[in-house]
Amino acid sequence: MKKNIINHLKILFIVIALLVAIISIVFVLSSCKNSSPVASKTENSSASISSGDSQIIEVTVRGGYSPRRIDAKAGVPTILRMVSDGAYGCETAFYIPKLGISMMLPSSGNTDIDLGSQDKGTKLTGVCSMGMYSFVINFN
Numbered sequence: 001m002k003k004n005i006i007n008h009l010k011i012l013f014i015v016i017a018l019l020v021a022i023i024s025i026v027f028v029l030s031s032c033k034n035s036s037p038v039a040s041k042t043e044n045s046s047a048s049i050s051s052g053d054s055q056i057i058e059v060t061v062r063g064g065y066s067p068r069r070i071d072a073k074a075g076v077p078t079i080l081r082m083v084s085d086g087a088y089g090c091e092t093a094f095y096i097p098k099l100g101i102s103m104m105l106p107s108s109g110n111t112d113i114d115l116g117s118q119d120k121g122t123k124l125t126g127v128c129s130m131g132m133y134s135f136v137i138n139f140n
């Protein structure tokens, strides 16, 4: 009788262990999906803040850069605001090759970069140290 109970407990324990394993696998898979929406965004964006004769372009830095394509005004003073929001890995090593700009971005907080005023038709590319994350600003 006692042995029977122990066997039942063993089976119960195995079932619980399996449930915990399955739940944690599901949790890990869903958190992976949630952690990379920024990198997979490819939507266009206008310069988000634009007041009169200047503009501020905001790019979120987290698991890559977002948005990936940005339309901006040509011929007006432009600030590129890199908004670090839980940034990690190589997207924090940031380059704008055309302007000779390279810097380390913080894991959180804003970094303003003066882009000056760019000519119509200029494309500026921002890229991480390894070149796997990038975004482009089209000035028109």
Ligand SMILES: [Cu+2]
Pocket (backbone or CB within 6 Å): 090, 091, 128, 129, 130, 131, 132, 133
């Ligand atoms: Cu990289």
